[in-house]
Amino acid sequence: MISRQKQDALIKSFIWISAFITVGVLAWILIYIISNGISEISWDFLTNDAKGKNAGIFPMILNTLYLILLSLAISTPIGVCSAIYLVEYAKAGKIVRVIRFATESLAAIPSIIYGLFGMIFFVIALKLNFSIVSGAITLSMMVLPTIIRTTEEALKSVPNSYREGSLALGASKLKTILSIILPSAMPGIITAVILSIGRVVGETAAVYLTAGMVPRVAGSIMESGRTLSVHLYILAKEGISFQQADATAFVLILIVSIINFIANKIASRLKRI
Incomplete structure (x- = not known):
C-alpha cells in the first residue's frame, strides 16, 4: 500500500x-x-490597406477594435446587472432557474449557430445588413454567459460583513451595491471582461456571417468590415500567403496581450484602493 x-x-x-x-x-x-x-511584420504591413502589392492589415485592426468596444459596451452592462440581480436580489424560484438555464444554454451553443441566427435575424429580418453592429450584437450574446458567471463569483466573494456594515449605517440596498459591493468585486468583473475580449477577438464564424468581410475600415457601425480573425481565415483558406496569415495571427495575439496587460494593471490598482 x-x-x-x-x-x-x-x-x-x-x-x-x-x-x-x-x-x-x-x-x-x-x-x-x-x-x-x-x-x-513591417510598418507597411501594419499601416497599409488590404489591397495592392504591399497589402496590409490596418483596416482589420481598426475593425477588430470597433467590434471589441461595441460588443463589450452592449454585453457588459447587461451581464453585470444580471449577475447583481441573481446574487443580491433574486430568491430561489422559477425565475432564477429560468435565468440560469438560459445562461447555461447560451454558453453551450456553438458559435456557428450564433452566426446563422445573427445573419437571419439582425442582417436580414432587422435589415441591419452585414455591419459592425450586427456582429457586435451577435458577439455580445456569445459572451454574456462568461460575464454573468464570472461576475456572480466576484460578487459572492465580497464578505457579507461589508453589506451588513453598510446597511447598518443607513445606506440603502442600491447604495450599498453601487458604493461597496461593486468596487470590491471590480477585479473579478474586469476578469470577466478580459475573458470576453479573448472570445470576441478570436471568433470567426459568427463575425463572418454578420459583420461581413469587406477589407476596408468601417466608416460607421452600420457598415461592413473584416476583422483580423476573418482576415486570417481568408488568407489561410484561399492560400494567399501562409506567412501573412502567421503574421496576422501574431498581431492578433499581440493586441489581446496588450489589452489584457492594461486590464490587469487596472484591476491591480483597484485592489489597492
Whole structure:
C-alpha cells in the first residue's frame, strides 16, 4: 500500500507536469507563429490597406477594435446587472432557474449557430445588413454567459460583513451595491471582461456571417468590415500567403496581450484602493 507521503508526492508531480504541459503548448504555438510570421511584420504591413502589392492589415485592426468596444459596451452592462440581480436580489424560484438555464444554454451553443441566427435575424429580418453592429450584437450574446458567471463569483466573494456594515449605517440596498459591493468585486468583473475580449477577438464564424468581410475600415457601425480573425481565415483558406496569415495571427495575439496587460494593471490598482 502506498504511503500518504508518496501519494502526496505523486499528486504534486502530476500537478507540476500538467502545468509544464500547459505552458509548453502555449510556448509551442507562440514560437511557431512568431517564427513563421515575424518576417512579414513591417510598418507597411501594419499601416497599409488590404489591397495592392504591399497589402496590409490596418483596416482589420481598426475593425477588430470597433467590434471589441461595441460588443463589450452592449454585453457588459447587461451581464453585470444580471449577475447583481441573481446574487443580491433574486430568491430561489422559477425565475432564477429560468435565468440560469438560459445562461447555461447560451454558453453551450456553438458559435456557428450564433452566426446563422445573427445573419437571419439582425442582417436580414432587422435589415441591419452585414455591419459592425450586427456582429457586435451577435458577439455580445456569445459572451454574456462568461460575464454573468464570472461576475456572480466576484460578487459572492465580497464578505457579507461589508453589506451588513453598510446597511447598518443607513445606506440603502442600491447604495450599498453601487458604493461597496461593486468596487470590491471590480477585479473579478474586469476578469470577466478580459475573458470576453479573448472570445470576441478570436471568433470567426459568427463575425463572418454578420459583420461581413469587406477589407476596408468601417466608416460607421452600420457598415461592413473584416476583422483580423476573418482576415486570417481568408488568407489561410484561399492560400494567399501562409506567412501573412502567421503574421496576422501574431498581431492578433499581440493586441489581446496588450489589452489584457492594461486590464490587469487596472484591476491591480483597484485592489489597492
